[in-house]
Structure formats: C-alpha cells, structure tokens
Amino acid sequence: MLLIADSGSTKTDWRLVSDEGQILAIQTDGFNPYYQNAQQIAAVLEAQLLPHLNGALVTDVFYYGTGCTGPSVNHIIADGLQAVLPGLQTIEVNSDMLGAARAAVGHQAGIVCILGTGANACCYDGSEIIRGIQSLGFWLGDEGSGGYLGKTLVRDFFQERLPNELRDDFRLRYALDRATLLENAYQKPFPNRYFASFTPFLSDHLAHPYIDNLVTDAFTLFLTTYVKRFPEAEQWPVHFVGSIAYYFAEPLRQAVKQTGLTMGRINKAPADELVDFYKKR
Template sequence: MMLIADSGSTKTDWRLVAANGTVQTLHTDGFNPYYQTTETIIDRLRLQLLPQINGAAVQNVFFYGTGCIGPTVNYIVADALKGVFPNLLTVDVNSDMLGAARGAAGQEAAIVCILGTGANACCYADGQITRGIQSLGFWLGDEGSGGYLGKTLVRDYFQERLPDDLRAAFHERYSLDRATLLENAYQKPFPNRYFASFTPFLTEHLAHPYVVILVKEAFRLFLTIYVRRFPEAGEWPVHFVGSIAYYFADQLSQVVAEEGMTMGRILKAPAERLVEFHRL
C-alpha cells in the first residue's frame, strides 16, 4: 500500500492507496521538523494516524511537508515514518512546495504558489522545481499567507487602526488582551497557526472595504515578492494551492489579473492530484 501526505503547519492530509486502487482519506495534525523532534512526530503518528489505517501494510510513503527543505531536516520526518512503519520499502520526504507543484501542475510548466498558513512560490517543469525562493518563515516572510493576514488584522486592532464597526465586532468575538497576544506570539509554539486562526473573521467580513484592501494588498505584495521576480511570470500560468487562495479566490483572481498574470488552478489542497501523479 502507498501512503501520500500533504502536511502543513496546521494539518496533514493523507491518502492511503491500496493495491486495487481504492483511496482512503485520513487527517492528522500538521508536522514541521523545525518545531518538532522525531520522537514527538512518532508519538503523534501513533496516536492519530495508526488508528485510522487499521493495520494496513504500508510499503511506500511519499511525504510533502512544510519545513522539509532538505536532508538536514528531512531526516527528522523520515526517521519518524520509519519508526512507525518499520517495513517500508520507500520513504520519500520532500517540501510542501514540491507537493503543491506536482499536485497543481502535474507535468506542466508553471509557476506554483502556496497560500495557506504560510506562503511560497516556485517555477516548476517536468515533475521538479526548476527555480525557487528561499522561504524565511513566518517572522521574516510569508507575505500574503494566513499568518500574515491574521498578524496584520490583530496589529491593526491593537493599534486602533481598524474601522470602529470592525473593531467592535473583533472585540466581541475574541476579547483578546495584550498579554494573551504576546504569549501566543513569542512564547508558545506555532505562532503562524495562531495568527492564521483569525482569518475566518476576514472571510466573514469580505464585503467591508477595510478587508478588501487588506486582502488584496497582501496578495499584491505576495506577487511582487514571490512571483514577479520569475522571468516566466508573464508567460506561464500561475497556480495556487492552500486554504487562503481557496477562500479568497475572487480577490486573488482580481489581483492576478490586475498584475497582468495568467491565473491557473486554485486548489484548497493537492492531495487528490498527488495520488494521480504517483500512480503514473
């Protein structure tokens, strides 16, 4: 049996593919080797994944994950998978960027972008990334992501830059105080997840001019920093993968068109199309 994982900082989408072609969908927490050890990941896999596969004999695992940028950290995830599935024939750990690209573009030449909890982009052709941008993570990058949108919203709330009606609605919903904010931002793990958790407030107020400007300008900044630097930006389609691209598709499509680029596919997650990629 084959197991395919698309892992973000928040959650992991798994597909268990049987020899007869049937596909089972599974879900667990997200994994990130920058924040978690092999032992921590093993414990989480045993608690959340193994009960869902009911003793299936997994032989091949293809894992695409945030933070899996190369051998210096990928081994943390690979060793965890080997610890949980000791009879593996193949364990292949790659970046979530490659997973997004293979899912969105297949074998096509395209620019592929991630807009979820985090953000990134690459040029992709023939099953491989041909040119990429070094992601600097939440505090030094991720413009346009859920983390970035949430951080901007919360910052404007505390600095009293939100319009009065939105400020009142935000206070009523979250009753957020400065001590709680700073604890989650600087002391607790996964600050990107924390700030991304505020994006549903934006989707609920999409008709508000403040929200329209915030979202569109965040996407414009993303395209400027991550996409326009590629010479292929004016020639190749630009695909997007991730919850932020999916839920803000109208605003994203508008900005892509305004920037003179060709909008490609928008996928909430690449897992389904990754099954087809690995079946070929």
C-alpha cells in the same frame, strides 16, 4: 499499501491507497521539522494516524511537507514515520512546494504558489523545480499567507486601525488581550498557526472594503515580491494551492489581474491530485 501525505503547519492530508486502488482519506495535525523533533512527530502519528490504518501494512510513503528543505531536516520526518511504520520499504520526504507543483500541473510547466498557513512560490518545468524563492518563514516572510493575514488583522486591531464596527465585532468574538497575544506570539510553539486561526474573521467580513483591501494588498505584496521576479512570469500561468487561496479566491484573482499576471488554477488541497500523479507514474 501506499501512503501519500501533504502536510502544512496546521494540518496533514493523508491518502492511503490499497493495491486495488481503494483510497482512504485521513487528516492529522500538521508537522514542521523546524518546530518538532522525530519523537514529537511520532507521538502525533501514533495518536492520530495509526488508529485509521487499522493495522494495514504500509510499505511506501511519499511525504510532502512544509519545512522539508533538505536532508538536514527531512530526516526528522523520516525518522518519525519509521518509528511508527516499521514495515516501510520506501520513505521519500520532499518539500510541500514540489508536492504542490506536481499536484497543480502534473507534467506541465507553470508557476505554482502555496498560500496556506505559510506561503511560497516556484517555477516548475513539468519535471522539477527550476527556480524558487528563499522562504524566510513566518516572522521574516510568508506575505499573503494565513499567518501573515492574521498577524496583519491582529496588529490593526491593537493599533486601532480597524473601523469601529469591525473592531467591536473582533473584540466580541475573541476577547483578546495584549498579554495573551504576546504569549502566543513569542512563547508558545507554532505562532503561524495561531495567527492563521484569525482568518475566518477575514472571510466572514470580506465584503467590508477595509478587509477586502487588507487581503488584496497582502496578495499583491506576495505576487510583486516573489512571483513577478521570475522571468517566466511574463509567459507562464500562475497556479495556487492552499486553503487561503481557495477561500479568498476573488481578492486573489483581483491581485493577479492588478499585477499583470495570468491566472491559473486554484486547488484547495493537493492530496487527491498527488494520488493521480503516482497512479500515472
């Protein structure tokens, strides 16, 4: 059996594909080899993935994940998988960026962006990534991501930049104090997940001009900082993968138009398209 994974920092979408072509969708927590070791990953897999496999013999795993930037960290994911799936014959661990590109455009050329808990972008020639950005992660980058949007919202709340009606709604909804905020930001793991958890407030209030501008400005910053720098941006369409791109599609389209780029497709989660990619291959 074939197991395909599309993993972000918040969640992982799995597709178990039988030899007859039947597909089982499974979801677990997300993984990031910069925050977790192989033993921690294996523990999550054992608790959240294995019960859904029902003893199925998985022989091949194709994993695409955030933080999988090269052999020095990719082996952490591979070791975690091997620990819980000892019958594996093939384990391929690749970046979530390559998975997004293969899912979004298959064997066509295009610029592909991830806008989920994190953010990234690349130029894909239909076979491989030919140009990318040097992602610096949550604290030093990820403009336009769920983590960045949530961080901007929380910062504006504490610095009293939110309009009164939004500030009152935020206070009632989260009852957030400074000590709790700083603990989650600097002491607990996965601060990007924590700040991304505030994005539902943004989507619920997207009709408010302040929120619409906050989101659109974040997307514009992402596009101008990274995508516009690609020489191919003048000719190639720009495709997007991820929950943030999906749920904030309208301000994203506005930002693409304002920056003079060509809008491509928006795909919430690439797992199903990756199944098609491997079927065709």
